[in-house]
Amino acid sequence: MSEINQQIVLNSRPDGWVTQDNFKLVEGQIPEIGEGEILVRNLYMSVDPYMRSRMNDAKSYVPPFQIGKVLEAGVVGEVVKSQNPKFKEGDVVVGMLGWENFSKSDGAGLLTVERGDVPLSYYLGVLGMPGMTAYAGLVGVANLQAGERVFVSAASGAVGSVVGQIAKIMGCEVVGCAGSDDKVDYLVNELGFDRAFNYKTCGSIAKTIAKLCPKGIDVNFENVGGEIMEAALWNMRDFGRIALCGMISDYNAKDMTPGPRGMGLIIQRRIKLQGFIVFDNPKLNMEFVQKAIGWLAEGKLKYRETVAEGLENAPSAFIGMMKGENFGKQIVKIA
Secondary structure: OOOEEEEEEEOOOOOOOOOHHHEEEEEEEOOOOOOOOEEEEEEEEEOOOHHHHHOOOOOOOOOOOOEOOEOEEEEEEEEEEEOOOOOOOOOEEEEEEEOEOEEEEOOOOOEEEOOOOOOHHHHHOOOOHHHHHHHHHHHHHOOOOOOOEEEEOOOOOOOHHHHHHHHHHOOOEEEEEEOOHHHHHHHHHOOOOOEEEEOOOOOOHHHHHHHHOOOOEEEEEEOOOHHHHHHHHHOEEEEEEEEEOOOHHHOOOOOOOOOOOOOHHHHHOOOEEEEOOHHHOHHHHHHHHHHHHHHHHHOOOOOOEEEEEOHHHHHHHHHHHHOOOOOOEEEEEOO
16 A cells, blocks of 8 residues: 555645645645554545535535645545454445545445445545435426426536436436536437426527427426526426525625515415435435436436546546536545
């Protein structure tokens, strides 16, 4: 085992868009473990939009990253040393660990997963937080029913792509938007969306949604916010529901932006708007994983990843993901 543990720390807090200067690659010793602890060799890590808010020194549902400290991410890793009876050498674990080659942990929050036909990286995507988020938003928040009409923003991303497929499995009509023609083609011809459009080239987003959703939207699964959320709001049906998962359009803004216009429609059309976090309902998350494994085996659920090779490329992978350069879930292969 190499004596060097590469790590990426937060070098400075971003002012607007994240840059490479906000990260720093350092080298340290592989940590020694004590009683009750394990050493994990990190194999894959996830970069996700929520990490951007953790780079700010602001109170949120998770503590902010600290300058000079190793960043955290969802990680799949292999236990290489253990002094914890719950884990043995060779176990594959999933949970929050560091942007580093090796992480020390007391095991809290780590789950053991089986090696099998499913790639281990899937536990950071379709079988992990993004997939769980999709299911929790549709089933737990929006109470999606068969025959309803669903609109998904950022539909080719890690969450949105699963949202659309679950909605189709549940017997719904699905329309999505994405940022390139290739992604639109992927949504319709590979994932089975009924219709989709490129929000960068369509002209009026509101008019495009009205054309593709002529009977309106029952459920808007919102990942973007801003202009896209406003356009969807104007096309909501009476008693529609908005599952507010993310607002990536605002994450790099230096100042708070005004909310969508037309908020009075929420009253007129009796629309339910609810934000949510994937950790709200652990039971629902486990229910999803069991269903998703079956859907993957049956070919009902498809999944795509963009993989960056090497821990040193994690910052550029994160920056690219925030700009929408990834296709599907952005993963970093560490080992």
